[in-house]
């Protein structure tokens with residue numbers, strides 16, 4: 001079976017000299033839930049930016065390797081075209097339009113897929129609100145007044161509104177209370193199962209990510225140093241020592 005996403009031997013440079021990734025290979029099966037883990041600066045965000053065509057806005061480029069989506073090399077396709085094909089990237093930092101309402105934020109994302117129309121919008125509102133009932137209650141509120149957790153839900157809800165086929169979420173748990181972060185991962189899990197949506201998350205919270213993803217990769221200094229089924233990764237001594245040793249990520 002063709003994987004949803006297949007990255008092979010990816011090398012990324014920023015400017016002429018800064019090597020952010022070196023030989024990264026990652027597979028996301030169709031309908032699979034995969035986590036990309038690692039400390040600050042390991043290259044997690046760079047990997048997602050390479051997939052969604054955002055590197056060029058940061059003077060970054062793919063020097064070697066391929067990124068295939070459903071068998072087709074997408075490395076040279078601009079980000080807006082990738083979004084139309086259903087490759088959606090929820091960037092770190094909960095990008096929402098603060099002065100627009102929740103509904104308006106959601107509606108704006110339909111343009112990402114080049115689709116519009118009230119019937120479609122109504123259908124997708126119901127779908128997003130089904131997964132994020134908290135957003136329904138705040139539908140008429142300005143996004144800037146939502147809590148951090150609600151803003152993260154809105155950022156993911158916006159991507160969902162654009163009917164993704166591959167959803168990438170960068171640091172969904174960042175700055176959130178453990179309960180809210182866990183809720184968000186539970187919802188991602190449910191969406192992945194219900195809709196056969198392929199999901200790739202980037203996380204520093206290893207335990208949380210591996211509790212939900214089926215498979216994980218660990219990045220260190222731009223290279224994959226470990227990979228495997230989530231439970232096996234969690235059991236692996238070295239990983240536990242390095243990332244789960246009672247630190248901030250161990251909840």
Ligand SMILES: Nc1ncnc2c1ncn2[C@@H]1O[C@H](COP(=O)(O)OP(=O)(O)OP(=O)(O)O)[C@@H](O)[C@H]1O
Pocket residue numbers: 014015018019020038039040041042043044045046047058059
């Ligand atoms: N726009 C950029 N220009 C130059 N170097 C960059 C740029 N973005 C990232 N880097 C460098 O590339 C490496 C990987 O960064 P990246 O942001 O991908 O890591 P990360 O694992 O996502 O970390 P974080 O969790 O802090 O976001 C780092 O050494 C970083 O300093």
